[in-house]
Amino acid sequence: MRLPRLAVGLAAVCVASGVPAHAWAATPGATAQRTVITAASPVVDMEAAVLAAQIDPRRDDDTLTPGAKSSVLAVEKALQARNLLDAQWVDGYFGTMTVSAYAAYQRSLGYTGLAANGLPGTTSLTKLGLDRYTVGNTIGPGAKVQRDGYVVDARTQAMLAEAQCLLDYTLVLEQGSYNVGGDPTSAGTHDGGGVVDIAVTGMTAARRTAVVRALRQVGFAAWVRNPSQGDWPWHIHAVAINDTDLSSQAQHQVGDYYLGMNGLANQGPDDGPRIPIKTWEQYQRGQ
Template sequence: MIDKTSAGSERAALGRRVFLAGSGAAVLAAVSARPASAALPAVDMEKVLLAAQWDPVKTGTGITAGAGPSVTLVEQALVARGFLASQYVDGHFGSVTRTAYASWQRSLGYSGLGATGLPGKASLTSLGAQRFSVSRPVTPGARTTFQGFPFNTRTVAMLAEARLLAGKAFVVEQGSYSPDVDPTSAGTHDGGGTVDLDAEALTTQQRTAAVTALRRVGFAAWLRNPSQDDWPWHIHAVATNDTDLSLPAQKQIGAYYEGRNGLSGNGPDDGPQVTKITWEQYLRNQA
């Protein structure tokens, strides 16, 4: 396959050499008249991330609103690099595309949370080299601690904003990046973006206010009760579009957008209904 960008550069260099050799105004006019290279199409990383979490849990091959063109560019790039069959280029970031993207990540040397098939900024930028640019990039920020628990700075900022909206301080029971800490968590806390908050001392109204606030800033959040499993009253929340999410946490985001409760029984969402948005969308809405 001919690299059109490289070929264009070679022709431009040839034109400059001819001009400098003294061929005159005619050559200068010809070089000047040549159209500039077209700008690369842009992949909206926010949309791609949402599709990568939501599409695999859908019962069909529906396309996440606004994500189709960007996902298609990603799939075409995966095909060009030999990681995806062309029949799967459809704008739906399903399980096959996720598996292909994970293979791409591993080919770059990533492993663990860096190779779950959820695109990160670095792997997406590398995939798009000479094919597409990346707009609205998302990063989880640096690792940090909050109330003594491990988190990333994006999640801590989301918790701080939700606390202001709820009007009551949160008490963390379990943080992120905590593999094997609690078997009832089913791996959702293995990566970033996930938190459990104490709800035992809260009133019914306070519990609802807290879950509502968490959802408003971009968390998939649910109130958990002892009848569901061997756990106390608590609020479980997962930050949408956190690129460090474990695979089980990614599936919970998809379940949330599908109107489910994120548990193994896949029951209906029993939480307060709010407009589902990401943290980055929330920040833009406040500007």
């Protein structure tokens, strides 16, 4: 066995109806930074690589994230070339050794905090691939914005707006993102971007389940939380899959969600509605 590695209103029209929403995507400037290499150079699918960096460290075997192997291999070879990753870990598996190596590379660029969380960002991924690969399917959290008196990023805001559209129901936050140390019971999951808690006051059990289902449809790992699970009131906890500003703890929750778990420390079975898992970008593409 392999060792494990470490307020948009309801007037918005659903993306499924054809309204584009790109405010949360990587900036044109970041895209322009891509190095033009020969046609034979590999293309790193950023979406796939970031997803693997969340799932692979939570596996207890060496199963690869579907569709990510070639992109992860290209990243690992580039890290190895910089003496940041031993050859034995160049295997297409974005486990804890690769996450740690990527974080070290981010720090070598002068990044700190969330910018050195081990998840590839557009700028660092492009710089790492200089003369080695190009970058496709770039993603990013976008600017920080206000919602219900809390801070979230633009990508998360767009996802919440889409969930509201599917539900025809307004979602109200009781905790936002980038809330370092704001709630000790959150165990660091809200320290970065992409994570929110949603109030459930007045919701029936059926409504809570419907909200979780809609959140999952648009690309959140989401669960109903109740007082029997921890020192918190009833609420819905949601983590935006592939948000590159996720804290390490939130990254682990995404991985656990993909592996059928509840995102809690006990790694119990997923207690939410099981639907096909997808990212926000996949949802927009109708995949």
